[in-house]
Amino acid sequence: MPQGVSDTPVEEEAQGGHSQLVTSSSRQCSTAAANPPVVVKDNHYALLDTGEKKSPPTVKGVKPRTPKAGRSAATTDKKRRVVVVGDSLLRGTETPICRPDRxxxxxxxxxxxxxxxxxxxxxxxxxxxDYYPMLLIHVGTNDTARCDAEQIKSDYRALGVRVKEFGAQVVFSSILPVEGRGPGRDRCIVEVNAWLRRWCRQEGFGFLDHGMLFEEGLLGTDGVHLSKRGKALFAHRLANLVRRALN
Structure with missing residues (x-):
């Protein structure tokens, strides 16, 4: 998979009407597709060590619906898979996340x-x-281009209803900041992330809070995608969470 990101801003990529689904695992396929963290005691995923001294990632949420000790025989027979799904900011994270066990x-x-x-x-x-010990979702950057926080919240709620049908432990990743896109979009991202944190707690989802870590020199020249260093850090944080889910 390519290790760099597209120079095209995220919101411009969405205007084509169709998105390409790129997966990385043991198989390859494609299809068309129309604040500083606070540690919570009831936390299935403990504080992760990123090797950085600032803003370590925190996942807030509840214990998995199907703990290892209580799995039924039918669940035990299923293949365990962790899926990370989202927008183009995930491009380049495939190798760090999947390499240990594709x-x-x-x-x-x-x-x-x-x-x-x-x-x-x-x-x-x-x-x-399959059995899913975790479904990690990172999406929302494109939606904030319209600065419509209420519509974004409504779309997240609909997504929440959908993911509950799968019986997986679900973790939402906070929306990363952007640069040079106006104060209205900045305010929208902050508002949605604050709401997303509360909503995840209410709905029993985990929440991976990146805070404002990716604001300082980790964004690319387009102000939306990540720089090479930013992408490496982002991939490291996601990979650590996936590793914990499978251990």
Whole structure:
């Protein structure tokens, strides 16, 4: 998979009307697809060590619906898979996330995707025959281009209803900041992330809070995608969370 990101801003990629689904795992396929962290005691995923001294990632959420000790015989027989799905910011994270065990880890990158695109794509990504200790979702950057926080929240709620059908432990990744796109978009991202944190707690989802870590020199020249260093850090944080889910 390519290790660099596209020079095209995320929101411009979405205007084509269709997104390409790029997956990385033991198989390859493609299909069309229409603040500083606070540690919470009831936390299935403990504080992760990124090797950075600032803003370590925190995942807030509840314990998995199906703990290892309580799995039924039918669940035990299923193949364990962790899926990371989202927009083009995931491009370049495939190798760090999947390399340890490609048979149980998969990154599904949908360039230009909005929240609704992920909702629609899940039925093609999740296999009823498998067991999912975690489904990690990173999406929302494209949606904030319209600065419509209420519509974004509504789309997240619809996505939440959809993911609950799969019985997986779901973790939402906070929207990363952008640069040079105006104060209105900045305010929208801050507002949505604050709401997303509360909503995940209410709904029993995990929340991976990146805070404002990616604001300082880690964004690319377009102000939306990540620089090479930013992408490496982002991939490291996601990979650490996936590793914890499978251990």
């Amino acid at each position: 048979s149980s880890r998969e990154v599904c990158c949908l360039p230009g995707a909005r929240i609704r695109d992920v909702t629609e794509a899940l039925s093609r990504i999740i296999r009823p025959s």
